[in-house]
Amino acid sequence: MKITHTDRLGNKLTEASGEQSVEIEIKGEFGFEDILIFETEPGAFVEIDIDPTFNKSIVYVPDGKVVYQLPVGPKARAYDPDAFKGESHSISMSVVPQEELTKRRNLAMNSLDMRWDTGYFPHASANVVTRDEPWFEAKNAIDGHLLRDGHGAWPYQSWGGGLRDDLVFRLDFGREVLIDEIIIYLRADYTDDHDINWESGLLTFSDGDSMPIKMEKVEEGQSYKVEPKKVTWIELSELKREISAAFSALTQIEVFGKDVL
Structure with missing residues (x-):
């Protein structure tokens, strides 16, 4: 599995990979409409922690890819004003065990x-x-x-x-x-x-x-x-x-x- 950070044009800035989990450390402020790409096995269930102001989410990924463009302008007003701000960002993704998926x-x-x-x-x-x-x-x-x-x-x-x-x-x-x-x-x-x-x-x-x-x-x-x-x-x-x-x-x-x- 892999997390890639690109600019709004798709130019790769940072990348990290792992087997059952992956964490990426991004230094410096995000650019305008930067993109985060999460890649895993097709049909996987993954838990993504994208920002401290977001709730961790279990996501079903039938095609094996989540592409998330950071909200800016009016779109950002639906989120905490501190979202994606600052000089250091830790973003993670991990495979969700089957025993967790079968719990209510x-x-x-x-x-x-x-x-x-x-x-x-x-x-x-x-x-x-x-x-x-x-x-x-x-x-x-x-x-x-x-x-x-x-x-x-x-x-x-x-x-x-x-x-x-x-x-x-x-x-x-x-x-x-x-x-x-x-x-x-x-x-x-x-x-x-x-x-x-x-x-x-x-x-x-x-x-x-x-x-x-x-x-x-x-x-x-x-x-x-x-x-x-x-x-x-x-x-x-x-x-x-x-x-x-x-x-x-x-x-x-x-x-x-x-x-x-």
Whole structure:
């Protein structure tokens, strides 16, 4: 396995390799839109630690490669202002043992996800993003950050679709997983009624099943248990709120279960 650091044009700057794990030390500040490339065996599960401000993530890599371009400009406002800053950077990747994959965990979390198709999983997408602003992209709902008593850029990034009534959020796992619980954290910027909770929605599963859900105006996560089922994706749709002029958004979705190996 290998980690390569390049500039935005693909010119190699630093590289490190290993068998079951690899760590790269990058000295000096990152350049504008530098790229980090993680290479492993096709179909591997790896844990990537890309920055101290990111949650470590277990990523499924069907093609054996993760290409991550560092966010700059407006894109960076969906992340901690200290992300990728400083004169020294330690980045690592390691193979995830099979016994870890068969333990129950949150299968949705991927702090390295990006808006468009990435080729690695889990991956979140949506049919609408408010004003196409990065802090309202679907990926924010699986980054592992739960602060939700405000709205907008970091630390309140969320998935939001404005005042639309036709919103669809999709989470792709990229392979078959066995799930038993979904936890939804609604954004809770309830001060001055900026936010209102979605009152109902529909969870749809890749196996053809669907489950209507009710949601409440609370700050804690709302749990929905399901009979253990094998799926490759889930969708959240048919989202309804009482007041059409108030915003609703999804701060985080967690999907608990385990891999099917």
